[in-house]
Amino acid sequence: MSVLVKIPTPLRSLTQNKESVDGDGASLQQLVDGLDANYPGMKTRLCDETGALRRFINVYINGEDVRFLDGLQSPLKQGDEVSIVPAVAGG
DSSP states (O other), X not given: OOEEEEOOGGGGGGGTTOSEEEEOOSBHHHHHHHHHHHSTTHHHHHBOTTSSBOTTEEEEETXXXXXXXXXXXXXXXXXXXXXXXXXXXXX
């Protein structure tokens, strides 16, 4: 199943500067694992040492924050759009 993944500028060095890539997986966890297989270093940038999403990384499935869904266990289906958005801080 194909899912469109929007890549933020800070991570595009891992995807040969592509703004979006195709991914596969029945869950967000499977998608992240697949992205890391195709773009080494992606999982390290998205997940901490425990395997959880990093606090400063926001991930959305079709505009819904995965923190309000099932996190990395959130299901995916054909045609979904996953957006990776680094948190912005400052004042």
